[in-house]
Amino acid sequence: MEDEWVSLFSGGKDSSWALYQALERGLNVTRLLTVHPSDDSYMYHVPATELTGLAAESLGIELIDVHPGDLEASTAADSGEQGDAELEPLEAALTDLQSEIDIAGVTAGAIESEFQTNRIQGMCDRLGIDLFAPLWQENPRELGDAMLDAGFEIAIIQVAAHGLDESWLGRTLDAEALDELEQLNDEYGVHILGEGGEFETLVTDGPHMDRPIELEYETEWEGTHGRLVITDAYLG
Structure with missing residues (x-):
């Protein structure tokens, strides 16, 4: 077997x-x-x-x-x-x-x-x-682009870094967001994929998933960091 x-x-x-x-x-x-x-x-x-x-x-x-x-x-x-x-x-x-x-x-x-x-x-x-560990020591921007090219839908559910404000909570990690994260990496050293805890994500859909995860949420912001408070979640 x-x-x-x-x-x-x-x-x-x-x-x-x-x-x-x-x-x-x-x-x-x-x-x-x-x-x-x-x-x-x-x-x-x-x-x-x-x-x-x-x-x-x-x-x-x-x-x-x-x-x-x-x-x-x-x-x-x-x-x-x-x-x-x-x-x-x-x-x-x-x-x-x-x-x-x-x-x-x-x-x-x-x-x-x-x-x-x-x-x-x-x-x-x-x-x-x-x-x-297929991500190990790969280029972060190329990894992000590969995820998007594959059809991953990625929601940002928590942020805690210079340059990331409340507007990032609930945002979709798309090509535009990756561009902005590259700029924040240059300015503040923010990891483009947030590996240092700068932000956290949830994959809500992808080619290997039968149904997407649908979210309902509120945001909680505390000056320099915040998160989504998920009030309901279900499969679409």
Whole structure:
């Protein structure tokens, strides 16, 4: 029987692109795995992870939810220790899954973060599985263009960076937005794809999804940062 792949999945554009690329290459992705962190995380995408259930339904792939509790607010002395602590529930979930299926590897959406990638690679080494990270060290603008060319519809759901104001909340990440983000990258060092937490996204539709995710929301703005407060979400 063919080995199975697990997609580390937040619903955001980067993990969604890694999943899409895996499917395009014929990898047998049979599980999505979402870690639901608390309000602050060094390792994981935080906002709107509760919507991954809708995405999984549209994708037709089984979802595994991991709730690490308050590990993020533990007694970790620094970001490195916190990152290690945050990895533990993910590794435990994959270890449990290995008792059920033969896992070939996991997909991950890291672009430049060695903090994340080194930890995920170490975890894969310990579990004896592969890591598929197709965004790793690719050009951010070219990645953004590729996502749009493939038909991804991407909503910006949280912002926290110089140059990004309330008007970005709920905005579609399109070619015009990427142009503006390139300018903000020159002026302020904003990562074009927001990998440093400058902004967070939700993929609401794509070629690998059967139905789009429709959102109803309000915006919450606190001076220099803000987010969408999603009041309803459903498949169109």
